[in-house]
Amino acid sequence: MRVPRTYHRLMNANDWAPPLATGSTARAAKEVLLDLRAIGHAYGSRVVVRGLSFSLARGTIGCLLGPSGCGKTTVLRCIAGFEAVAEGEIRLGGQVVASPGVHVPPEKRRIGMVFQDYALFPHLTVAENVAFGLHRMPRMERNARVSELLGVVGLELSAATYPHQLSGGQQQRVALARALAPRPDLLLMDEPFSNLDVDLRERLSLEVREILKSQNATAILVTHDQHEAFAIADEIGIMHGGEIQQWDTAYNLYHKPVNRFVADFVGQGVFLDGKVLNSRQVRIEMGVLTGEIPRDCLAGCDACGKGCSVEVLLRPDDVIHDDASPMQAEVLHKAFRGAEILYTLRLPSGEKVLSMVPSHHNHRIGEAIGIRLEADHVVAFRRSESQP
Amino acid sequence: MVLLPVAVVVSSFLTPAGDVWRHLVETTLADLVANTFWLALGVGLGTVVLGVSLAWLTAVCEFPGRRVFAWSLLLPLAIPAYVTGFVFIGLFDFTGPVQTQLREWIGSGVWFPKVRGRLGVVLVMTLALFPYVYLLARNAFLTQGKRALEAAQSLGLNRVQGFFRVALPMARPWIAGGLSLALMETLADFGTVAVFNYDTFTTAIYKAWFALFSLPAAAQLASILILIAFALLIAEQQSRSRMRYAEGRGGARMDRIRLTGIRAWLAFALCLGVLVLGFLLPVAQLLWWALGVAARDLDARYFGFFWHSLLLSGIAAAVTVGLALLLSYAERHFPDPWTRFAVRASTLGYAVPGAVLAVGIFIPIAWVDSWLVAAGELLLGTKPGLVVQGTLLAMLVAYVARFMAVGFNPIESAMQRVTRSMDEAARSLGLSLGHALLRVHLPILRGGLITGAMLVFVDVMKEMPITLMTRPFGWDTLAVRIFEMTSEGEWERAALPSIAVVMAGLVPLILLTRHAEK
Numbered sequence: 003m004r005v006p007r008t009y010h011r012l013m014n015a016n017d018w019a020p021p022l023a024t025g026s027t028a029r030a031a032k033e034v035l036l037d038l039r040a041i042g043h044a045y046g047s048r049v050v051v052r053g054l055s056f057s058l059a060r061g062t063i064g065c066l067l068g069p070s071g072c073g074k075t076t077v078l079r080c081i082a083g084f085e086a087v088a089e090g091e092i093r094l095g096g097q098v099v100a101s102p103g104v105h106v107p108p109e110k111r112r113i114g115m116v117f118q119d120y121a122l123f124p125h126l127t128v129a130e131n132v133a134f135g136l137h138r139m140p141r142m143e144r145n146a147r148v149s150e151l152l153g154v155v156g157l158e159l160s161a162a163t164y165p166h167q168l169s170g171g172q173q174q175r176v177a178l179a180r181a182l183a184p185r186p187d188l189l190l191m192d193e194p195f196s197n198l199d200v201d202l203r204e205r206l207s208l209e210v211r212e213i214l215k216s217q218n219a220t221a222i223l224v225t226h227d228q229h230e231a232f233a234i235a236d237e238i239g240i241m242h243g244g245e246i247q248q249w250d251t252a253y254n255l256y257h258k259p260v261n262r263f264v265a266d267f268v269g270q271g272v273f274l275d276g277k278v279l280n281s282r283q284v285r286i287e288m289g290v291l292t293g294e295i296p297r298d299c300l301a302g303c304d305a306c307g308k309g310c311s312v313e314v315l316l317r318p319d320d321v322i323h324d325d326a327s328p329m330q331a332e333v334l335h336k337a338f339r340g341a342e343i344l345y346t347l348r349l350p351s352g353e354k355v356l357s358m359v360p361s362h363h364n365h366r367i368g369e370a371i372g373i374r375l376e377a378d379h380v381v382a383f384r385r386s387e388s389q390p
Numbered sequence: 391m392v393l394l395p396v397a398v399v400v401s402s403f404l405t406p407a408g409d410v411w412r413h414l415v416e417t418t419l420a421d422l423v424a425n426t427f428w429l430a431l432g433v434g435l436g437t438v439v440l441g442v443s444l445a446w447l448t449a450v451c452e453f454p455g456r457r458v459f460a461w462s463l464l465l466p467l468a469i470p471a472y473v474t475g476f477v478f479i480g481l482f483d484f485t486g487p488v489q490t491q492l493r494e495w496i497g498s499g500v501w502f503p504k505v506r507g508r509l510g511v512v513l514v515m516t517l518a519l520f521p522y523v524y525l526l527a528r529n530a531f532l533t534q535g536k537r538a539l540e541a542a543q544s545l546g547l548n549r550v551q552g553f554f555r556v557a558l559p560m561a562r563p564w565i566a567g568g569l570s571l572a573l574m575e576t577l578a579d580f581g582t583v584a585v586f587n588y589d590t591f592t593t594a595i596y597k598a599w600f601a602l603f604s605l606p607a608a609a610q611l612a613s614i615l616i617l618i619a620f621a622l623l624i625a626e627q628q629s630r631s632r633m634r635y636a637e638g639r640g641g642a643r644m645d646r647i648r649l650t651g652i653r654a655w656l657a658f659a660l661c662l663g664v665l666v667l668g669f670l671l672p673v674a675q676l677l678w679w680a681l682g683v684a685a686r687d688l689d690a691r692y693f694g695f696f697w698h699s700l701l702l703s704g705i706a707a708a709v710t711v712g713l714a715l716l717l718s719y720a721e722r723h724f725p726d727p728w729t730r731f732a733v734r735a736s737t738l739g740y741a742v743p744g745a746v747l748a749v750g751i752f753i754p755i756a757w758v759d760s761w762l763v764a765a766g767e768l769l770l771g772t773k774p775g776l777v778v779q780g781t782l783l784a785m786l787v788a789y790v791a792r793f794m795a796v797g798f799n800p801i802e803s804a805m806q807r808v809t810r811s812m813d814e815a816a817r818s819l820g821l822s823l824g825h826a827l828l829r830v831h832l833p834i835l836r837g838g839l840i841t842g843a844m845l846v847f848v849d850v851m852k853e854m855p856i857t858l859m860t861r862p863f864g865w866d867t868l869a870v871r872i873f874e875m876t877s878e879g880e881w882e883r884a885a886l887p888s889i890a891v892v893m894a895g896l897v898p899l900i901l902l903t904r905h906a907e908k
Contacts, residue, residue, distance in 0.1 A: 084814050108817040115818040121811035125833040134829075135819030184820060 041090035065235035083108035114186035293379035327372035436516030441523025466668035468895035472581025480881035523568035530561035578743035679885035804838025
């Protein structure tokens with residue numbers, strides 16, 4: 003446990019806790035393949051990435067998730083070697099590949115990349131595209147590898163066609179096969195599904211995960227679509243303003259966000275006023291929430307004493323519809339989602355909450371329905387002046 | 391390279407040219423301005439009326455032969471206007487076969503419009519240049535989509551009103567683009583007006599140089615012409631940027647209007663008439679003449695003309711394409727506004743008439759030469775002859791400056807197909823930069839390089855004023871031969887070299903139509 007401990011201390015300086023420090027011993031024992039230490043990058047005078055650190059174990063699929071312009075693609079390009087880093091260092095398999103004085107060229111890094119526009123070579127067939135990175139391999143071996151990969155992505159029959167004859171989803175899979183062909187140590191994917199329609203996006207992201215796992219690949223995905231991130235990645239870093247806000251599993255990001263940005267960005271929910279009762283309880287209008295109150299909030303309450311005001315995050319699944327409940331709320335708006343209906347409800351005080359209700363409970367707008375709280379933990383933040 | 395001759399020519403306007411200039415102003419300048427104005431007006435009106443109506447017929451209507459006319463109406467582009475010009479004179483002039491025949495039938499009193507007049511030039515140039523307007527206007531009508539016209543119909547307009555109130559205004563940027571190309575060619579034209587003895591700025595520049603031996607006067611005439619040319623260029627560029635906004639969105643192609651009965655035959659007759667006058671008749675006459683003189687004229691000298699034309703066009707194409715490739719890489723790797731501006735500026739040459747460029751290139755080369763001669767005298771103690779002046783090098787410089795855009799545009803559009811991420815994909819797959827150029831760039835750019843080279847090749851072959859004014863003494867090409875024969879009125883003997891030029895001109899046209907059909 004000594005190594006993770008060092009990590010913990012190192013990372014604390016950046017106010018950030020990596021999964022290696024908090025995660026299980028089993029994960030900590032895995033070899034770290036990629037390690038970013040406080041890297042920074044600027045285009046001219048515009049700083050896009052600052053003091054950014056994370057690491058990825060071999061065989062893991064990571065994801066940088068964030069709104070557009072948060073610097074996530076820049077991080078990817080720094081790792082690939084298309085941009086130089088201004089500060090910090092990037093290690094790949096223990097070796098420094100990028101730091102202010104070092105820049106290993108992209109073709110020497112053994113990093114594969116799937117581009118947003120796929121960047122397939124239009125003058126080459128599918129098979130020739132996949133074989134492109136295998137130029138040093140003997141012919142027999144190369145052909146075998148190409149047909150193996152085309153089999154993996156399910157495009158054996160399209161080997162002799164040209165990219166423009168394929169659909170978007172097929173092009174995407176060719177790009178994946180081409181990037182995987184030289185068995186890169188690390189695979190980077192830049193918004194790989196953004197050019198596909200929504201249905202295909204969901205299906206293909208699960209498929210891609212299967213392919214990556216079958217090849218035992220280590221990969222990083224960059225996206226602004228959380229469903230894509232949840233479907234594909236083992237670990238997700240939420241990025242905002244050139245920094246990683248939280249690096250965690252999808253479950254923790256949704257249920258234990260470390261700050262308001264993460265809570266807002268991931269999933270749906272509303273913030274309600276609350277008062278801290280004690281170290282395990284917070285009172286809101288709908289009742290008392292019991293659970294572990296995040297450290298961030300507790301620190302604030304220690305400072306100002308019990309009874310201080312906080313903002314409490316309520317997810318749609320924390321509010322349950324129950325006809326027997328004495329607590330009533332008025333239906334303001336409803337969105338039919340198939341299996342469920344997402345209701346926007348108004349509490350007597352005028353505050354609004356969201357509730358996800360099985361779809362056969364069909365209520366009219368304006369009707370009052372019974373609700374109750376069902377949450378096993380509390381997500382609360384200190385009230386900040388900057389937030390409305 | 392383009393800016394230098396232009397700057398030289400324009401700056402010469404400030405230096406007094408003395409007697410020759412005064413003489414010009416007093417005697418011919420007013421005529422020149424009037425001639426050029428009427429020519430431009432006539433050709434402008436003619437090309438727009440002919441180009442737009444034919445484009446509308448072949449794009450929107452359906453009548454017998456429409457498919458064939460759609461591409462064959464571009465064929466007149468293959469024949470340089472000066473060739474069409476001398477064929478028409480040869481055919482319809484007083485001593486030509488048509489009038490002779492008429493006189494035989496009806497008697498000598500028959501009235502026939504004067505071919506060599508203003509009307510003749512305008513007619514010939516319209517027939518040779520209307521395809522520019524036709525091509526762009528047709529493109530506009532085809533891409534408009536039917537949504538806008540449907541909207542007009544739902545607002546109570548019938549199809550004819552819809553054409554005038556919606557389709558035509560929407561196509562305006564394209565029509566303006568085609569028109570300004572046609573007018574640029576009109577202004578730059580030297581061969582046709584020379585054949586017709588119709589004095590415009592280009593012929594005046596040539597005469598000032600070769601008859602009056604006054605380089606400053608030539609340069610001052612050129613500087614007036616250049617002002618008009620750049621005004622046209624600006625008009626063309628503006629219409630091009632408007633095209634982006636006026637681009638029709640959505641909607642399938644319109645259902646064609648089916649013409650029936652007399653209307654269908656009128657449409658057919660119009661298209662056929664234009665095609666016959668603009669292409670079939672001149673080519674047939676050229677072949678007829680050429681067969682007649684082939685036995686006498688086709689001797690060793692002709693292989694000299696061919697060889698000179700091929701050599702010159704080949705070298706010019708190779709140099710232009712090479713430089714264009716460098717330019718497009720420069721633009722790709724240094725995407726700052728200054729580089730963009732420099733690249734744009736270096737492709738402006740196509741707006742500068744050849745006669746102007748010849749003057750503009752000649753003046754600085756004369757300076758360089760006198761400087762080199764002085765330097766040689768100093769260093770070697772002997773006086774060497776002129777070094778650059780009147781050599782192939784001077785000629786090549788002028789060609790490259792004039793036709794850079796012709797070579798650059800296809801290369802640039804090919805370059806846009808090599809996306810930045812393709813470079814990065816190649817490198818992330820383990821290729822060095824050199825290998826990536828060889829295995830990704832070259833195959834993708836090949837088509838654009840070949841097209842660019844071919845277009846430059848053909849244009850250089852056709853180019854008359856630059857060749858005439860900068861060639862080394864005795865270095866005759868096909869275009870020079872055509873000029874010499876036509877200026878002596880020997881139409882039959884000009885036919886042979888013309889056939890060769892027309893055949894070369896067909897090559898890019900076939901490329902163009904094949905590309906359009908894809």
